[in-house]
Amino acid sequence: MAGLKVDWLAAAYQPATEVRWPDWMQAKKQAALATLSTLPGPSRKLELWRYSDADRLQKSELDSAANTERELTTADNAVVINLTTQGVDFDRNLPDWLSLKPIQELPENQWLDMDLSPALAKELVVQSLNQGLFTHGVVVDVSAQAPQDATVVLRYDVAEFNRWTYLRNVINIEKNAAVTIDEHYVTGRINVVNNYRVAQNARLTRHQHNVLHAGQQHVSLQHFTLAENAYVESQNRHESGNLQHHIHWVDFTAEQAEYRSGSVNKAGHNSHIADIVLINHAFKNNISDVTHRSLADDSAQIFNNAKAVVAKGADGSEITQDLKNILLSGDAKIASKPELEVYTDEVVAAHGSTIGALDENVLFFLRSRGIGLEQAKAIMMVSFEQEAIIC
Amino acid sequence: MLEIKNIYAKAGDTEILKNLNLSVKPGEVHAIMGPNGSGKSTMGNLLAGMPHVTATSGSVTYQGKDLLQMEPEERAAEGVFLAFQYPVEIPGVNNMYFLRTAYNAQRKYRGEDNLDSAAFLRMVKEKIKQLHMSDDLLKRPVNVGFSGGEKKRNEVFQMAVLEPNLAIMDETDSGLDIDALRVVADGVNQLRSPDRSFVIITHYQRLLDYIEPDFVHVLVDGEIVKSGTKKLALELEEQGYGWLES
Known part of the structure; x- marks a missing residue:
């Protein structure tokens, strides 16, 4: 591929009305595109794409069907944000604990650059495209006044089925705040990056509900930064679709924080699903706990990867990686890879992975x-x- | 009720049952005793339809039907119940849901309507009360975190709800303390009826102190080598199996 930029720009949805980006954000976008234009496209040579067919990203005709919507939420204190082809839509009568603004109004100091260092840029090339090509998104600020059942639903409902829509959201959970964020895929060919910034003593409960039709595709990067004593529990359901590729990137930025995630991956027919969790234990005394349960049927493929990197000096880190997988047919494939890279001494870590069939007994x-x-x-x-x- | 004739059967590739014959009439309780590896559990698994246990010759007729031609779920719906020696755990699926699914699946097979949730709840609460068990059992995932005794009690409870015609109890007494043994035995005795037969597989005579059998059979090397009354079990308790193995 001569350069990623040309191919992917052509395949990206561009809104009729050009958004006026602040200069600094425009510069970030241009810089990202400049870097990415030098990189080859994704392929099985990349570790994160080894078990997914990256050629499908360029497939021209996809399924236009919308998914049957489950009940979004039963919480009394819930706000639904619709991310559609036209932009971001929500009820303007917001509760006091919640502030929303378009992504172009994000303060520069809240911007989180994608790590486009040579080592990572190739692996994250698809998700990194988002930095150059995102067209809209929302900044969510949740204050400590949020009630117990405070819930924000991010509803992805994009009517553009064939071209990629790039969405970027920043979710700030302020000190001592607690909130539930439900990410709910409805339809569209979506590449989304969400930056979750979880402040000191804040608590995030997150659900990702991606049940796709056989012809749909969805790519995401969920980036979490956890401050001191922050707590994140993240529940993911990835089902079916032509292609799903999800990366959950976790950075501990202080001590005593905890990240827990549970993923259910179910693939049938010819579906490809990748569910990748990368956790950086850069500080002491943080806990991460990753559980995946995956089922592959027919000729589907699933890639599970849970990787934790424990930096030198990050003693007292506790890591659990529990990946279990079931093959329901002889043609289905699952690659399951728990990984630990530990550069310090005092760490409690357990990891395991199994692949088998349904228990006959x-x-x-x-x-x-x-x-x-x-x-x-x-x-x-x-x-x-x-x-x-x-x- | 049940007629086993000249059965030879394999568990995997190993031939275990060799010319097994057994006749059970309605209402009868038969105890099957025998040393380790004699084929007792294989017999129970063959009757319930465990996939890797296969008959190579002979026949099993249950209420006039060829039992070996039926799938496990068909056998269950026809009234065959196996109480497992090692009951399995099913995390995330509570007993109530599991039992109602099984109960209604059997009704559907028989051409009957489903029992709705409320009626089913009333029925199981009555059953559990009769068996002197805690209804906490209903809310818990199937056998998850259960003690050995609780698992066996759960088997008896399932039997009470599903009301089989032929119950095969595979070492239900193993691993039970004396109090749990009494609870299990009381449950079985409550379920005895002129229409319901039991095949009780056990190593020890002590269970037969609580569940009075009509017949005792000794299975050695895949074949019944001796049959008698409860006295036979007492003889075995005193003398062991050695005198029957030669």
Whole structure:
């Protein structure tokens, strides 16, 4: 590929009305595109794309179907933000605990650059494109006055099915605040980057609900920065679709914080799903706990990767990586990779990964009680998924 | 009720049952005893339809039907119940949901309507009360975090709810203390009826102190080598199996 920029610009949705970007943000966008234009496109040569068919990113005709919407939230104190082809839409009558503004009004000091160092730029090339090509997004500020059931729903409902729509959001959870953020995919070919900035003593409960039709694609980078004593629990459901590629990037920026995530990945037909969690334990006494449960059927492929890097001096870090996978057919493939890179001495770490079939003994037990084969398998799959449901 | 004739069966690639014969009439309780590896559990698994246990010759007729031709779920719906020696755990699926699914699946097989949630709840609460068990059992995931005794009690509870015609109890007494043994045995005794038969697989005579069998059979090397009354179990307790193995 001569340069990524040309190909991807052509494939990106551009709004009819050009957004007026602040100079500093425009410069960031241009710099990102300049860097990315020198890079090759994603391929199986890259570690993060080894188990996904990156050529699908350039597929021209995708499914125009919208997904059946589940109930978005039952919380009384909920605000729904619609991210659509036209832009960002929400009820202007906002509660006191919540402030929303378009991404172009983001203060420069809240901008988080993608790490485009040579080592990472190639691997993150698709997600990094977002920095150069994002067309809209929202800045969410949650204050400490947020009530117990404070909920913000980010609803991705983009009517542009074939061209990529690049969205970028910043979610600031202020000191001592607590909130639930539900990311809910409805439709569109979406590449989204979300920067979650979780301040001291703040608490984030996050749900990512990506149940796609067979012809849909979704790429995301979720970047979390956790300040002292911050707590994040992140629940992800990735189901089906032509291609899903999700990176969860976690940076501890102080001590005594905790990040927990649970992912359920279910792929059937010819679906490719990648669920990648990268955690940097740069400070002492932080905890990360990653649980994945994945099921692949037909000729689907799933890539699970949980990687934790513990920096020199980050003693007292506690890391758990628990990846379990079930193959439901002979043609399905799952690659599962827990990784630890530890550069300090006092660390408590446990990691494990298994790939197998449904337990024959449990299947027989259910059938011996009168439950048919398919229903028994369905019950076992629900049981398996439950192990990764953390919130 | 059940007619096992000249059965030879394999568990995996190993031939375990060799010319097994057993006849069970409605209402009867048969105890199957025998040394380790004699084929007791294989017999139970063969009757319930465990996939890796296969008959190579012989026949099993259950209520006039060829039992070996049925899938495990069909056997269950026809009234065959196996109480497992090692009950499995199913995290995330509570007992109530599991049991209602099983109960209604069996009703559907028999052409009956589903029992709605409220009616099912009433029924199971009544059953659990009769068995002197805690209804906390209903809310918990199937066998997760259960003690050995609780797992076996849960098997008896499932049997009470599903009301089989033929219950095969595979070493239900193993790992139970004396109080748990009484609870389990009381449950079985409550379920005894003229229409319901039991095949009780056990190593020890002590269970038969609480569940009075009509017949005791000794299985050695895949074959019943001796049958008798409860007295036979007492003889085995005194003399062991050695005198029958030669």
